[in-house]
Amino acid sequence: MSELSDTSNxxxxxxxxxxxxxxxxxxxxxxxxxxxxxxxLRRFVVRRWPNAHDxxxxxxxxxxxxxxxxxxxxxxxxxxPWLMTIAARRVADAARSRYARGANETTxxxxxxxxxxxxxxxxxxxxxxxxxxxxxxxxxxxxxxxAIELIKIQGLSLDEASQVTGKSVGSLKVGIxxxxxxxxxxxxxxx
Amino acid sequence: MLNQDLIxxxxxxxxxxxxxxxxxxxxxxxxxxxLCYVAIVVAVMGVRPDxxxxxADPQFATELAAAFLTSVVAAAGAFSAGCPARPIWERLxxxxxxxxxxxxxxxxxxxxxxxxxxxxxxxHSDIYCLPTILAISIPAAVLILSMVKxxxxxxxxxxxxxxxxxxxxxxxxxxxxxxxxxxxxxxxxWQFGSVVLLTGIASLFGRALLHWTMRDELIxxxxxxxx
Numbered sequence: 001m002s003e004l005s006d007t008s009n010x011x012x013x014x015x016x017x018x019x020x021x022x023x024x025x026x027x028x029x030x031x032x033x034x035x036x037x038x039x040x041l042r043r044f045v046v047r048r049w050p051n052a053h054d055x056x057x058x059x060x061x062x063x064x065x066x067x068x069x070x071x072x073x074x075x076x077x078x079x080x081p082w083l084m085t086i087a088a089r090r091v092a093d094a095a096r097s098r099y100a101r102g103a104n105e106t107t108x109x110x111x112x113x114x115x116x117x118x119x120x121x122x123x124x125x126x127x128x129x130x131x132x133x134x135x136x137x138x139x140x141x142x143x144x145x146x147a148i149e150l151i152k153i154q155g156l157s158l159d160e161a162s163q164v165t166g167k168s169v170g171s172l173k174v175g176i177x178x179x180x181x182x183x184x185x186x187x188x189x190x191x
Numbered sequence: 192m193l194n195q196d197l198i199x200x201x202x203x204x205x206x207x208x209x210x211x212x213x214x215x216x217x218x219x220x221x222x223x224x225x226l227c228y229v230a231i232v233v234a235v236m237g238v239r240p241d242x243x244x245x246x247a248d249p250q251f252a253t254e255l256a257a258a259f260l261t262s263v264v265a266a267a268g269a270f271s272a273g274c275p276a277r278p279i280w281e282r283l284x285x286x287x288x289x290x291x292x293x294x295x296x297x298x299x300x301x302x303x304x305x306x307x308x309x310x311x312x313x314x315h316s317d318i319y320c321l322p323t324i325l326a327i328s329i330p331a332a333v334l335i336l337s338m339v340k341x342x343x344x345x346x347x348x349x350x351x352x353x354x355x356x357x358x359x360x361x362x363x364x365x366x367x368x369x370x371x372x373x374x375x376x377x378x379x380x381w382q383f384g385s386v387v388l389l390t391g392i393a394s395l396f397g398r399a400l401l402h403w404t405m406r407d408e409l410i411x412x413x414x415x416x417x418x
Contacts, residue, residue, distance in 0.1 A: 025207030034198045060197055065403065067201045069343035071208045072274045085275035089345040093403070 015079040023070060034063060041087055048091045054098075062090045136186035144179035147172050211341060214274060214281065218267035221338055221357075225262075225331040229365045232327055236369040250298050251367075254378075257292035258364035262357045264288050266335060269353035273342020273401075282349055285356060292360075296383055299375030317372060320381035325389060327362035328355075332393075336400065344401035351401060352394030359386040 015036065021029035041059045049058070065086055073082050137145055150161040151172070158169045165172070211217070245251045265285035271277045335354045342350070363382045372378060 022205055023208055023210055025205060027202050027205050030205040031198060031202040034201060038194060038198070056194065060194070063197060063201065065343075067204070068403075069275075071211050071341065072343045074210060074213075074274065077276065081276035083275075085345060086343060089275075089343075 012078060012080055015083075016075070019070070019073055019079055020075050023073065023075070034066075037063070037066070037083065044084070044087050045091055048088065049095055058091060058094045061094060062087050065090050132187055133183070136183040139186055140179050140182060143167075144175045144182070147175040148179045148183075151176060211270075211274065214267045214270035214277065217270045217338060218263055218357075221266050221331075221335050222263045222361075224334060225358075225361055228330055229327070229361055233365050233368045239369055239371050241371065242368065245373075250295055250302065254292060254295035254299065255364055255367055257288050257295055258360050258367065260288040261285055261292055262360040262364065265353045265360065266357035269335065269339050269350050269357060270342065272346045272350040272353060273339050273344070275343055275345055282346075282353065285353060289356070289360075293383065296375055296379045300379060303375050317377050317381040320366065320372075321385040321388070323366060324359055324362040324382065324385045327365050328358040328389070331361055332358035340401065344403060347401035348394050348397035351397040352390055355390045355393030356386065359389045362386075 015033060018029045018033035018036070022033055038059065041062050042055060045055050045058045045062070049055075066083065069086065073079065137148060140148065146165060147161065147167075150156045150164060151158065156164065158172055161167075161172055162169050167175070212220075239245065246255070264287075268282040268285045271281035332355065335357055336351075339350050339354055344350070363386050366372075366382055367378070372382070
């Protein structure tokens with residue numbers, strides 16, 4: 001217990017000395033102090049706000065805050081309470097601003113991809129796309145159209161499609177490749 | 192920006208700075224400057240003709256002293272609130288003198304009842320106290336605001352509330368030195384009430400007036416580099 005207290009007192013004395021030197025413009029002392037504080041502040045943030053997704057950001061906010069108000073540290077007074085008061089305030093500020101931001105956001109499971117997903121299009125655009133695809137498929141030879149229907153629309157695997165059609169897997173792959181190429185050209189002509 | 196990069200950026204910006212003087216010393220500096228301004232205002236408005244006789248009245252002297260003490264101690268409290276981890280009593284001390292001020296006014300009301308009966312409590316409207324106190328207090332408020340902004344915005348509502356109390360209490364004291372408004376109830380409602388009202392309204396703007404905006408911009412710039 002006494003050893004722990006000694007360590008804590010040593011750390012306090014060291015931080016006070018480093019902060020006093022930093023206020024005098026000693027860059028090395030300041031760098032040493034901030035490097036010392038970083039893990040301590042990270043532990044503090046995790047303990048105060050265990051669900052924070054951006055612990056590193058909050059710790060960085062605290063470090064910048066310490067930097068901007070370092071003139072408020074009184075060399076005659078303990079350093080740790082000064083540090084922890086700022087840290088606690090900044091954690092509370094961060095929690096409040098994240099909460100306020102979260103209240104204006106809507107969480108969605110799957111974000112619709114622009115142009116590709118139906119969710120990002122109007123009903124009319126979705127209908128137009130379907131019609132264009134139907135017309136592009138109509139020009140395919142029967143074998144290629146069957147391969148597209150089974151594998152790309154019904155979602156069968158190559159093996160399953162091979163059993164249904166009696167064609168080899170390699171033949172189906174070539175058929176799909178050629179069908180997609182032909183459909184792309186047809187869609188470019190249509191649209 | 193990586194943590195080590197941030198530390199390096201902060202270290203590179205570590206210019207020598209002068210630690211803020213003790214809150215009590217800063218309060219005395221503010222009070223001295225503001226008192227000079229109030230002296231000019233009182234001189235322009237004119238000192239009440241019965242000042243010498245009034246100052247000999249313990250109730251009036253106590254009321255005036257309590258207003259001035261509330262002002263200077265509230266200023267010290269505002270400066271203390273901007274320094275992390277200072278004792279909490281420093282922020283609360285102004286409350287004692289505020290209560291003393293209210294107590295002196297209460298004694299005045301009691302004396303009026305004693306002298307004139309319940310009719311002594313009837314107050315006539317003196318709405319001009321509010322804008323007058325507001326106008327007199329603005330320069331002192333601007334000065335104290337510029338001074339508290341050098342501190343840390345860790346308790347913005349309390350800091351701005353105390354700063355407003357310091358400025359308005361000083362303005363109310365100036366009013367007592369100039370105007371012959373001696374009906375205790377009127378002083379209580381229109382002067383003391385104006386101080387309470389303006390302090391309450393100002394404290395609501397605490398977060399708008401004291402924030403980490405500049406610091407947030409700095410943080411945003413650091414974090415933009417990090418991503």
